[in-house]
Amino acid sequence: MKSFMVIGQYVPSRSPLHLLDPRFKLLFIFGFVFIVFLANNAASYALLTIYSFSFIILSRLHIRYVLKGIAPIWFFILFSLLFHLFFTKEGELLYQLGFISIYDGGLIKGVTISLRFLLLIMVTSLLTLTTTPMEITDGIEALLKPLKKWKVPVHELALMISISLRFIPTLMDELEKISKAQASRGVDFKTGSWKSRIYAVIPLLVPLFISAFKRAENLAIAMEARGYRGDVGRTKLRKLQMTKLDYMAIFVVLALAGLFFWIRE
Amino acid sequence: MDILFKNVNYTYQANTPFAFKALKNISFTIPSGKYMAIIGHTGSGKSTLLQHINGLLLPTEGTVKVGDYLLEKGRKSDLKGLRQKVGIVFQYPEHQLFEETVEKDISFGPKNFGVAETEIKARVRKAITDVGLTEEILAKSPFELSGGQMRRVAIAGVLAVEPEILVLDEPTAGLDPKGQKEIMELFYHLHKQKNRTTILVTHHMDDAFTYADQILILKEGAKLMEGTPDQIFQKRDLLTSVQLGLPEILAFVETANKKFPFPIEYNGQSLDLLVEEIEKKLKRAKQ
Amino acid sequence: MTKIEFRNVYFRYHEDQNWIIEALNFTIEPGENVAIIGHNGSGKSTIAKLMMGLVYPQKGAIFVDGQRVTEDHIWEIRQKIGMVFQNPETQFVGTTVRDDVAFGLENRGVPRVEMVDRIKKSLIDVGMDDYTLHEPHHLSGGQKQRVAIAGVMATEPDIVILDEATSMLDPIGRQEIAKVISRIIKQRRMTTVSITHDVKEVMQADRVIILKGGELYQCLTPRQLLAGEYDWDYLGLTKPFVLSVKEEFEKYGYQFEHTPLNHEELIDALWTYYSKT
Numbered sequence: 001m002k003s004f005m006v007i008g009q010y011v012p013s014r015s016p017l018h019l020l021d022p023r024f025k026l027l028f029i030f031g032f033v034f035i036v037f038l039a040n041n042a043a044s045y046a047l048l049t050i051y052s053f054s055f056i057i058l059s060r061l062h063i064r065y066v067l068k069g070i071a072p073i074w075f076f077i078l079f080s081l082l083f084h085l086f087f088t089k090e091g092e093l094l095y096q097l098g099f100i101s102i103y104d105g106g107l108i109k110g111v112t113i114s115l116r117f118l119l120l121i122m123v124t125s126l127l128t129l130t131t132t133p134m135e136i137t138d139g140i141e142a143l144l145k146p147l148k149k150w151k152v153p154v155h156e157l158a159l160m161i162s163i164s165l166r167f168i169p170t171l172m173d174e175l176e177k178i179s180k181a182q183a184s185r186g187v188d189f190k191t192g193s194w195k196s197r198i199y200a201v202i203p204l205l206v207p208l209f210i211s212a213f214k215r216a217e218n219l220a221i222a223m224e225a226r227g228y229r230g231d232v233g234r235t236k237l238r239k240l241q242m243t244k245l246d247y248m249a250i251f252v253v254l255a256l257a258g259l260f261f262w263i264r265e
Numbered sequence: 266m267d268i269l270f271k272n273v274n275y276t277y278q279a280n281t282p283f284a285f286k287a288l289k290n291i292s293f294t295i296p297s298g299k300y301m302a303i304i305g306h307t308g309s310g311k312s313t314l315l316q317h318i319n320g321l322l323l324p325t326e327g328t329v330k331v332g333d334y335l336l337e338k339g340r341k342s343d344l345k346g347l348r349q350k351v352g353i354v355f356q357y358p359e360h361q362l363f364e365e366t367v368e369k370d371i372s373f374g375p376k377n378f379g380v381a382e383t384e385i386k387a388r389v390r391k392a393i394t395d396v397g398l399t400e401e402i403l404a405k406s407p408f409e410l411s412g413g414q415m416r417r418v419a420i421a422g423v424l425a426v427e428p429e430i431l432v433l434d435e436p437t438a439g440l441d442p443k444g445q446k447e448i449m450e451l452f453y454h455l456h457k458q459k460n461r462t463t464i465l466v467t468h469h470m471d472d473a474f475t476y477a478d479q480i481l482i483l484k485e486g487a488k489l490m491e492g493t494p495d496q497i498f499q500k501r502d503l504l505t506s507v508q509l510g511l512p513e514i515l516a517f518v519e520t521a522n523k524k525f526p527f528p529i530e531y532n533g534q535s536l537d538l539l540v541e542e543i544e545k546k547l548k549r550a551k552q
Numbered sequence: 553m554t555k556i557e558f559r560n561v562y563f564r565y566h567e568d569q570n571w572i573i574e575a576l577n578f579t580i581e582p583g584e585n586v587a588i589i590g591h592n593g594s595g596k597s598t599i600a601k602l603m604m605g606l607v608y609p610q611k612g613a614i615f616v617d618g619q620r621v622t623e624d625h626i627w628e629i630r631q632k633i634g635m636v637f638q639n640p641e642t643q644f645v646g647t648t649v650r651d652d653v654a655f656g657l658e659n660r661g662v663p664r665v666e667m668v669d670r671i672k673k674s675l676i677d678v679g680m681d682d683y684t685l686h687e688p689h690h691l692s693g694g695q696k697q698r699v700a701i702a703g704v705m706a707t708e709p710d711i712v713i714l715d716e717a718t719s720m721l722d723p724i725g726r727q728e729i730a731k732v733i734s735r736i737i738k739q740r741r742m743t744t745v746s747i748t749h750d751v752k753e754v755m756q757a758d759r760v761i762i763l764k765g766g767e768l769y770q771c772l773t774p775r776q777l778l779a780g781e782y783d784w785d786y787l788g789l790t791k792p793f794v795l796s797v798k799e800e801f802e803k804y805g806y807q808f809e810h811t812p813l814n815h816e817e818l819i820d821a822l823w824t825y826y827s828k829t
Contacts, residue, residue, distance in 0.1 A: 012685075134647045166647045169689040174360075180321050181361040184353045185422065186345060186377030203373070206363035210408070215642060222643035225604050225635045226703070227659035229627060235661050237654035237668070307692055307722050413592070439720065441592050441749050443785040468722040509723060513793040520815040524823060540800035543822075551826050 010132050015060035017130040021246045022139030028253060029127055035260060036116050044264040045115060051256060052119045059130050066122060066129065073121050077114045084110030133165040134238070142240055155231045163219070171212060178207045266332030266350060266429050266462065268295040268318060273327035275313055287313040289487040290327070295479070297429075298460045300453075302473035304509060305483035311466045314483070315432050318464070319351040320344040331430070349378045352428030356435045358419035359412070367393075367410075367418050368403040374426040385425070392421035396451060413444050420448075424455070430462040431455070437469075449476065470512045474533075482507060495533045514539070526550060554617040554632055554710040554743055556580040556603060561612035563598060572598050573609070574766040585737070585744040587754045587774075590763035591788035596747045599763075600713045603745070604633055617710070631660060634704035636733075638716040640696035641688075649675070649691075649699050650684045656707040674706040675699075678732055694725035698732065705736055712737060714746040718753070726750070751792045755813050762787060779811040794818050 012018075017025075039045050056063050090105025128136070141158035148154050182203045183189065189200050275288040287310050295301045305311045316322040317329050320336050329336040334347045355361070364370035371389045380388070390400060396417040402410070407418055420436070433452060437445035453476050456463040467473055473480050474494045482489045482497070484507050490500060497504060504511065511519065518531040518539070527546045531539065556579070563573040572595045580586050590596045601607045602614055605626040614621040616629050634656075637643050646652030650671060657667045675681040678698040688696060697717065704712065714733065718726040730753065737744050746753055754760055755774045762769040762777075764786075772780070784791040794812055802808075806825060812818035 132647070134651065162647060163645065166644065166688070169687070170641065173689065177355065178361055180316065181353070181355045181358065183321060184319055184348055184351075184355075185361070185374040185426070186348055188345065188377075203361075203363050207361055210363075211360060218637075218639075218642035219645070221601075221606055222637060223645060223655075224606060225630065226643065226645070226656045227627070227630050227707070228655070229659065233661040234658055235664060235667065236658055237651065237664065237671070239664060306724065307694075411593075441788045442790040443591065443788070446785075470723075517793065517797060517815050521819050524819045536796060537800055540797065540804075544801065544804050547822065547826055 009128070011061060011065075011129055013060055013130070015058060015130065016245060016249075017055065017059040017126065019243075019245055020130075020249055021240055021242055022131050022135040023142050023240060024242070024246050024249060025127055025131055026136070026139045026143060029124055031253075031257075032123055033120065035257065036120055039112075039116070039260075039264060041263075041265045044260060045112060047260055047263055048119055049115070052123055055123060055126055059126055061126075061129060066125065069129070070121050070125055073117075077117050077121075080117060081110040081114040084113060134162060137161045137165070138238055138240055155234075167212075167215065170215075171208065174211055175204065175208055178204055267297050267330075268430070268462070268464075269328075269330040270294075270314075270317070271328045271330070273314075273317065273324045273329060275310075275317070275322060276325045277313075279325055287486050288317075288324075289485075291483075291488050292327075293481055293488065293491055295462060295464065297462055299478045300456050300463045300465070300476055301479045301481065302465045302467060302477035303481045303483065304467060304470065304473050304507075306468065306507070306509065308485075309483040310486040311483055312434065313486075315353065315434055315464070315466050318430070318432055319348045319353060345378070349426060350428055351430045351432060352423040352426055353432040354420055354423050354434065354436050356438055357416075358423070358436075359407075359415035362407040362415060362419055362422075365406060366403065367405055367407050370407055370418065371403075371422045371425050374422055378426060380426075388425045388427065389421075392425040393418075395424055395455065396421045397447070413440060416440065416444075416448070420451075428461075430464070432464045432466070434466045435468070436465075437472075452476075468509060470509055474512050482509075498531065498533055555582050555615075556711065556743065556745070557615040558599075558602075559613050559615070561602065561609045561614060563602060563607065563609045565607075570766075572766050573602070576612070576766070576768055578761060578768055578771060580743060580745060582743055583741055585746070585756070585758045586761060587757035587759070588745060588747045588761045588763065589749070589754060589787055589789060590769075591786055594763040594788070595766040596763050597715060598766075600635060600715050600745070600747060603711075603713060604635060605629060631707075632709055633711045633713060634707055634709035635713040635715060636697070636700055636704055636717040638719055640693065640700040640720075643700055643703075644688045644696070647687060648684070649680060649686050649688070652688065652699060653703045653706050656703055660707060670706045670708075671702075674702040677705060677736055678702045692725070693721050694729060697721065697725075697729050701729070701733060701736070705740075708740075709742065711743045711745065714744065714748070716747055716749065719749060730756075749788050751789050754789065755792070774813060775811050778813065 036048060039048055053063070056066050084106050085102055086100065086106070088106035088109050089101070089103050090109070091103050093101060094104050094107065095102045131139075137158050140161070141154055144152065144154045144157075179189065187200050187203055189197065192200070270291050270293050273288055273291045274286070277285045277287055291314065303311055303314065313322065317324060317336065318331060320342060323336055323338055325338060327337070331347060331351060334342055336342055362370050364373060368389055371392055372385050375385045375388055389403065393400060393403060398414065398417055398421070402414070402418070407415060410418065423431070431452070436452065437448050440448065449472055452463060452465070455461060465473065465477060478493065479491070480494060480497050481491045482504075489507060490497065490503060498515070501515070514536065515531060518529050521529050521543065525546070527550055529543060529546070558576050558578050561573055561576040562571055564571050588596050588599060598607070602609060603616065603621070605621045605623070608621070608623070617632060619625055619629060621629055644652055645655045653671045653674060654667060657670060662670070672681065675684065678701050680695065680698045680702060683691065683695065683699075688699070691699065717733070718729050721729060734756065746757065748754060754777070757774060759771060760774055760777050761771050778792065778795055794814055797818060798808060798812060801822065806822070808821050810817075810821070812821050
């Protein structure tokens with residue numbers, strides 16, 4: 001029984017964004033990071049904002065859900081806004097009250113930096129919201145495939161990631177169970193000095209590690225019993241295939257990028 | 266210490282799209298010194314219920330009273346004091362072992378509750394013999410023991426706190442039949458000897474009917490029925506409807522009733538008495 | 553259908569240890585359903601590992617389908633065997649039900665088109681076809697075990713090893729899984745080896761192999777097992793209830809021609825006893 005939620009946890013749906021090839025989505029995010037830093041005037045920022053919100057609409061997720069999902073980040077966004085507002089002393093003085101003075105340079109810097117930050121986080125969280133961890137792993141594996149030539153163990157790496165993903169919820173459950181058992185034996189995780197709280201972690205971590213090792217050992221046996229022998233003679237169920245939708249998306253994204261470069265100074 | 270559940274509701278992740286109602290309006294009482302079995306399927310709310318007894322979970326609605334401790338939403342209670350009085354043996358309790366030696370691990374609970382050093386030593390020795398192990402084991406690492414021994418050490422760790430109420434969550438899971446019987450006998454003995462309130466959460470009908478004074482059956486988070494084993498037998502149809510599997514003796518009586526031309530009543534009598542009765546009826550039917 | 557043979561097998565993990573398996577000889581015929589029983593530490597789980605070549609004997613030899621289990625042939629042999637573990641949690645590799653069932657097929661290099669087909673079929677067989685895209689940790693214990701069975705069945709093995717496959721489930725889950733397994737095994741006429749503590753499973757076997765300290769103690773039919781005088785604790789089993797009832801009746805002078813295996817047989821026997829005398 002989960003009592004917590006993970007930021008950017010995958011939400012199943014069949015929206016256009018969900019259906020896109022993960023390789024395309026990964027490359028897109030990569031490109032978007034660069035593009036965001038190339039915005040240099042009001043129009044280009046406005047354009048990026050419009051793009052980002054259109055992506056959310058295309059994902060068919062509630063805008064509120066997406067914004068709530070990045071809640072832990074809001075603090076940093078607000079912090080960078082206020083920091084620049086109060087401490088960057090460039091351009092004309094806009095407002096002064098006692099020791100607080102706000103310059104237009106500070107206002108612009110604050111707004112643009114926090115906006116960049118917001119857009120980046122929002123669009124990246126869209127990736128994890130619309131793509132299963134497995135698809136992301138497949139995407140990474142496919143994109144890294146050329147590295148196999150240089151003996152980079154791409155298949156093993158991808159398998160490692162996917163197995164870790166599969167075990168995270170299991171270990172979370174385990175941790176919850178162990179912490180309840182230890183709480184019943186009188187461990188207090190919530191009060192006391194920092195030192196005592198750090199000590200309180202030992203009865204959690206030792207059993208958790210032991211169980212993780214045991215699981216790893218059992219899994220290795222089970223995998224062998226199920227015929228796993230590395231990359232030898234293996235076929236794959238999940239196959240990434242570009243569809244019409246992906247080609248359309250490439251075309252649209254290139255057009256949007258063109259518009260962006262035309263509009264920036 | 267009496268335990269009193271009054272209209273208890275519990276919802277996981279309340280006020281989110283993932284909200285799940287695990288307990289629905291549960292009320293019951295366990296008088297001090299009784300042996301109560303709580304039975305239900307996987308997912309019937311058994312585990313959620315037991316976590317209310319020592320305040321690991323607080324009811325979303327309703328109240329839980331354990332002795333003088335009152336547990337309800339938003340109320341600050343002395344949970345540590347409560348947890349000293351209520352010992353829980355969780356499923357696969359050996360998964361909570363972590364110390365270097367068996368002795369240290371058993372001492373962990375009493376130490377947390379501030380029991381004096383000399384007193385702890387005595388309690389550890391008592392607990393280890395109570396679970397049927399010898400003192401030589403105390404110096405060993407818990408991780409070099411067999412599965413059955415680890416289970417006993419973990420149980421000793423709970424007993425050493427000397428709780429007034431003992432809650433057992435499927436304490437025999439994963440043991441072989443012999444180990445299961447031994448552990449169940451051990452808890453029954455502790456219950457009788459100290460008149461300790463014992464709550465057994467299980468899906469083994471046979472264990473519940475053998476050991477418990479009182480049985481509570483849960484279905485999908487709600488109370489389906491409650492009563493002494495005899496009373497529960499009377500409501501056989503309802504019992505079949507939970508699909509927990511009848512105790513074998515009941516299943517036998519049921520098969521017999523289908524075949525034999527005379528009715529056989531079962532009210533919890535022992536097997537030899539039952540056979541004596543059937544034998545008499547068979548003889549009479551022959552004449 | 554495939555035969556399994558153990559010829560004078562010895563095994564231990566370390567040299568300074570006692571033999572876990574000692575001078576073990578037995579043969580399991582093609583299509584047979586054999587239960588292996590014994591108390592904890594009798595070496596019964598090691599037998600499964602030996603059959604699959606997860607460990608190798610120090611002395612003696614094991615043959616599967618006429619082929620000796622050695623490191624050189626292990627991949628061919630593992631193709632023929634499927635194993636269902638005690639805890640389904642430990643064998644889950646995939647992040648979804650479908651991915652997990654696919655794992656064994658991917659390892660065997662089954663072409664994708666055929667894979668999709670076999671996954672679908674085996675999930676229908678275990679009644680989990682509505683859960684294709686579910687994540688394993690959202691499933692109940694019984695559902696997980698069904699998926700594990702589907703994963704094994706999709707690879708179409710000749711031999712299935714059930715290593716206490718139902719022991720972690722609640723009674724109803726246990727019954728349902730036992731039903732699913734026995735239906736599939738009958739349909740596909742597989743050779744079955746079940747390592748178990750469950751008396752009911754033992755009663756359904758064609759033959760029972762009892763292990764004692766790593767040695768073969770006895771090899772008999774379930775009926776012979778019930779007829780014999782055994783220390784049930786020592787066998788790692790609960791004494792069958794039907795046996796206790798039978799013994800009670802024998803106190804009144806009843807004699808049973810055949811040892812009854814279950815309630816129905818016992819009650820029929822009692823009734824016949826009457827009608828005759």
